[in-house]
Amino acid sequence: MAASSSMIKPAEYGQLGQSKKEPLGGLEDCAYPSLCPPAVTKNTIIIAVCGPNDFTDNANPEKDGWFFSDFFLFHHLLKGTASKQIWMTCVKPETLVEKYKEYVHGNPRSVRKVVLDAEMLAETQDINVHQGKDLLERFLATVGGVSKEVEGTQQPILVLIFGHGDMDTFAITIGGIGEHSGCPVLTIGKFKEAILRHNPDPNIALLTTSCFGGGWVQSPYLNTTAMSGVNHKQELLSWPTTDSMSRCCGSRFASSIAWALIKQEIEGIRRATDEGKELRQSPIFASLVATIHQTLKEEVDPRESYSISFSAKDDLWGTDYRVRTGLPLASFQQRYNTLKDVPEGQHGSGSKSATVRFAESVNISTPAAEYRLKRMALEYLRSKPGPDEAPKNHFVHHNCRRLLNGKTLPAQELEYLSAALIYRLKTIIAHATEYKDRLGLVFPDCHECDVWEYASRISKDPKTDARNSEIARMIRVRELFDEPSYDESHAFAKGCSYLAIALTESKWSTTQIEVALDGLAKFNEKQSRHTFTARHFKFWQDRDVQGMLGTIAQSTKRKLRSRSPTKHPRTSLEGTFGISRGVEGA
Numbered sequence: 001m002a003a004s005s006s007m008i009k010p011a012e013y014g015q016l017g018q019s020k021k022e023p024l025g026g027l028e029d030c031a032y033p034s035l036c037p038p039a040v041t042k043n044t045i046i047i048a049v050c051g052p053n054d055f056t057d058n059a060n061p062e063k064d065g066w067f068f069s070d071f072f073l074f075h076h077l078l079k080g081t082a083s084k085q086i087w088m089t090c091v092k093p094e095t096l097v098e099k100y101k102e103y104v105h106g107n108p109r110s111v112r113k114v115v116l117d118a119e120m121l122a123e124t125q126d127i128n129v130h131q132g133k134d135l136l137e138r139f140l141a142t143v144g145g146v147s148k149e150v151e152g153t154q155q156p157i158l159v160l161i162f163g164h165g166d167m168d169t170f171a172i173t174i175g176g177i178g179e180h181s182g183c184p185v186l187t188i189g190k191f192k193e194a195i196l197r198h199n200p201d202p203n204i205a206l207l208t209t210s211c212f213g214g215g216w217v218q219s220p221y222l223n224t225t226a227m228s229g230v231n232h233k234q235e236l237l238s239w240p241t242t243d244s245m246s247r248c249c250g251s252r253f254a255s256s257i258a259w260a261l262i263k264q265e266i267e268g269i270r271r272a273t274d275e276g277k278e279l280r281q282s283p284i285f286a287s288l289v290a291t292i293h294q295t296l297k298e299e300v301d302p303r304e305s306y307s308i309s310f311s312a313k314d315d316l317w318g319t320d321y322r323v324r325t326g327l328p329l330a331s332f333q334q335r336y337n338t339l340k341d342v343p344e345g346q347h348g349s350g351s352k353s354a355t356v357r358f359a360e361s362v363n364i365s366t367p368a369a370e371y372r373l374k375r376m377a378l379e380y381l382r383s384k385p386g387p388d389e390a391p392k393n394h395f396v397h398h399n400c401r402r403l404l405n406g407k408t409l410p411a412q413e414l415e416y417l418s419a420a421l422i423y424r425l426k427t428i429i430a431h432a433t434e435y436k437d438r439l440g441l442v443f444p445d446c447h448e449c450d451v452w453e454y455a456s457r458i459s460k461d462p463k464t465d466a467r468n469s470e471i472a473r474m475i476r477v478r479e480l481f482d483e484p485s486y487d488e489s490h491a492f493a494k495g496c497s498y499l500a501i502a503l504t505e506s507k508w509s510t511t512q513i514e515v516a517l518d519g520l521a522k523f524n525e526k527q528s529r530h531t532f533t534a535r536h537f538k539f540w541q542d543r544d545v546q547g548m549l550g551t552i553a554q555s556t557k558r559k560l561r562s563r564s565p566t567k568h569p570r571t572s573l574e575g576t577f578g579i580s581r582g583v584e585g586a
Contacts, residue, residue, distance in 0.1 A: 007031040008286040010317050013293045014231075014307055015286075016218065018315050025315075032318035034290075035281035044082040044156045044326040045146055048074065049139045050089040051163025051174040053132045053183070056486070059091050060100055061247035063395050066238045067162045068096060069103045069250035070209050072115040072124075074160055077258060077335050079123065081328040082158075086146075088139055090132040090175045093124040104342050105250035107239055107300075112249050113339035135175030136184040140194045148198035158326030161186070161208045164391060167493055168476050170215030170232065172208065178486065188219050203313070205326040209251050211235040211391060214309035224313050225285070225324050229253025231307040233455070233469065235493075237389040241398050248394055252300045253308070259299065260291040261332045264321070285310075285324035286317040307459075370403065373414060376421045377403050383429055383447035385494060392490035396420045420489035427482050432495035435480065436502050438523070439516050443502040451497040464504065471513060472500035478521040 009031045010017075017025030050071040052064040059065050068091075075087055096103065097118050106112035116124070130138045146157055163172040169187060176183025195202050205225040208216060213228030213236065229251065230236045238248040239255070264283050283291075289310045296308065312324055322328065377400035388397040399417045403409060409417070432446040443449070459465050481495045503513050 006034045008034045008284065008290055008317075010286045010289060010310075010312075013289055015289060015310050015317075018223065018311070027315075027317075030317070032284055032286050034284060034287040036284050036318060036320055044158055044328045045150070046078055046082045046085040046087075046158045046160070046326070047139075047143055047146060048085075048087045048160035049135070049162070049174060050091075051135075051161070051172060051186075052091075053176050054091045054095065054099075055132075055176070055178055057099070059096060061103055061249075062398060064164070064391070065096075065100060065103060066248040066250050066391070066394070067209070069105045069115055069248075070254040071160075071162045072103055072120075073105045073113070073250060073254055073258065075127070076115060076120075076123070076339060077261075077332055078328070078330065079126075079335075081330040084146075085126065086142055087127045088130060088135065088142070089127060090130055090135045092129050093121055093127060097121060102342075104247070105239075106255060108241065108249055111341045111343060113336070114342050115250075115339060117340075119340075130175070132175040132177040133184075136186060139174060139186070140190060143191070144194040144197050147195045147202045147204070150202065151199040154203045156323065156326035157202060157204045159204060159206045161206070161210065163210055164490070165208075165210030165212040165215075165236075167212055167491075167496075168473075170210075170212050170219075172210045182486075188216060188221055192221050203326075205313075205324065207257075207325075209236055209253055214307070217309035217311045224311070225326075226309070226311045227257075227325070228309040229256075231309050233459075234307060235386075235390040235392065237387060238391060238394065240389045241394075241401075248389070248398075252296065252389075256292050256295040256300055258332065258336060260288060260295050261327065262336060263291055263295070264288065265332050282320045282322070284318050285312055285321040288321040288325070370409075370414065373418055373421070374403055376418070376425065377401075379447075380421050380425055383425070384450040384452075385424065385492075386452055392492070395489050396424070416487055416489065419487045420484075423482075423484050423488040424492045424494075428492045428495040431481065432498045435499055435520055438520070439503075441502050441506055443505060446495065446498045449498055449501070451494055451501055454501045455497065458501070458504065468500055468504040470510070471503045472496060474514060474517055475499055478517050480517070480520055480524055 009027075011024045011027045011030065015024075015027060017027040017030070019026035022028070048071065050067055052058055052067050057063065059068060061069070068089075071087075071089070072093075078085065093116060096116065102117035103115050104112045105115045114120070128138075143157075143159060150157065161172055161174075163174055163186075165172050166185065169185075171185035171187045173183045174186045195204055205227070206216060206222075207227040209229060211230065212232055212234065214231035214234070216222065217226040217228050218232055228236075230253075236251055236253060238251050241248055264287075268282070289308070293308055312319075316324060381397070381400055381404075385397070386393055388394075388401075396417065399409060399413055400421075403417070429446045436443055436446070455468075458468050475496050480499070483491055503516075506513075508516070
């Protein structure tokens with residue numbers, strides 16, 4: 001008896017078609033049979049790159065190591081399944097194991113899987129390790145070379161990219177030898193140029209675990225099959241940490257893909273049994289999308305709202321998912337089960353130090369630093385800073401909670417945490433509130449506002465969502481919020497999101513908002529000219545430099561760093577921006 005086929009509507013799972021003129025990209029009324037005749041391909045070429053470097057132990061599972069957990073999970077599941085595979089990184093697996101012992105994947109509140117440890121190093125010999133400064137160029141050359149190699153054949157190429165994404169450009173950080181802000185980035189334009197240089201129509205499928213990855217999926221410049229765990233406005237969530245485990249164990253999206261593939265495999269075996277050992281039907285690409293979406297909702301976290309983003313090359317949602325994605329036919333369940341289980345437990349260790357160089361202070365004893373940091377950490381966590389699982393929150397949120405739970409942090413981590421908290425509380429949150437007040441907007445202060453709850457509500461109204469996105473873009477191009485230095489952790493988007501939402505909720509016209517933001521930009525530039533800031537020079541580590549800067553500050557009667565709202569007297573809207581308070585509602 002043949003298995004029955006239901007109808008799948010990609011639009012019901014938030015997906016968009018390629019058309020820019022039709023509702024939902026042309027998918028509004030499209031439905032496809034969930035099964036189709038199988039068209040299994042075994043000649044896929046896989047190219048994968050893991051972007052993070054190990055500058056200041058960045059590859060630590062407590063920091064950006066979760067990208068490596070995703071990378072090695074897929075490396076294990078896909079190993080030996082394609083005609084050719086190229087896996088690329090800038091950190092040797094041996095170095096990762098020597099420094100951090102193991103990388104695990106999965107929900108910390110259940111059994112997880114070890115995806116890299118000393119016993120698994122033998123199967124990593126096929127991984128290509130490049131210098132951080134060369135990784136991006138080597139990746140682009142590889143993608144371009146493979147695209148040229150298969151010209152005219154429609155041989156599928158599956159590209160997997162693991163790395164941090166940028167909110168403005170959707171660019172993904174790849175390699176580098178220093179802090180995040182100075183690392184090379186893979187832009188949509190560079191990727192398009194590489195794949196199309198010698199092949200006008202490559203059959204490429206792209207999977208990315210970056211934040212804001214939906215920007216790649218929705219790009220009008222790429223006609224590819226693309227897969228992302230978030231839309232163009234969201235941060236991808238990792239698995240959370242727990243009180244007993246400090247590391248983040250990969251992304252929820254990667255787990256959902258692995259589990260969805262296993263489900264498809266199990267269902268295929270059942271159908272083959274029903275059909276007399278001959279597989280006559282295979283799930284379509286839209287069916288895989290539905291399975292991933294259901295897995296996230298039912299098995300990962302039913303409380304979260306997931307906006308996964310997928311696109312199908314040439315809008316061929318009804319073709320066999322293995323042909324559409326390039327995911328080869330493999331025994332995923334068997335491969336997944338061969339990974340060692342690891343129960344919930346304690347990981348990592350810390351070192352002790354007698355003193356801490358506390359940001360904006362001289363060296364002080366560790367107990368005193370911890371006391372001050374605990375107060376700051378509590379203030380920060382009460383400021384609604386977003387989910388712990390957001391990749392750019394990992395280090396800060398986890399260490400705040402460790403500190404408040406009485407854990408002892410190494411001196412260097414205390415130092416970095418102090419810099420990160422000062423950056424987020426003073427440079428971002430306080431400035432956002434100051435900007436709101438200067439505009440005369442009636443809205444809660446930034447530390448009182450849950451911008452993620454507001455964003456979720458706004459996203460349900462397409463017109464309001466579009467207005468909010470445009471306002472956020474106008475804020476970003478005016479650079480009203482400083483980027484962090486390397487010791488201040490990642491960029492913190494709450495300030496921009498908060499100000500955009502406050503303006504979205506106002507009744508100001510686009511023209512009035514542009515005038516107001518131009519005024520803020522001029523005000524910000526003026527304050528920067530008249531305020532000495534040593535934030536990017538880490539002056540507190542050098543007593544001589546600190547004394548010298550203090551002398552300069554006294555002689556010039558200027559402050560080293562004074563951009564807190566309480567330090568700047570308010571000026572009138574009329575004087576600062578050339579607009580009146582009466583514009584709201586005009």
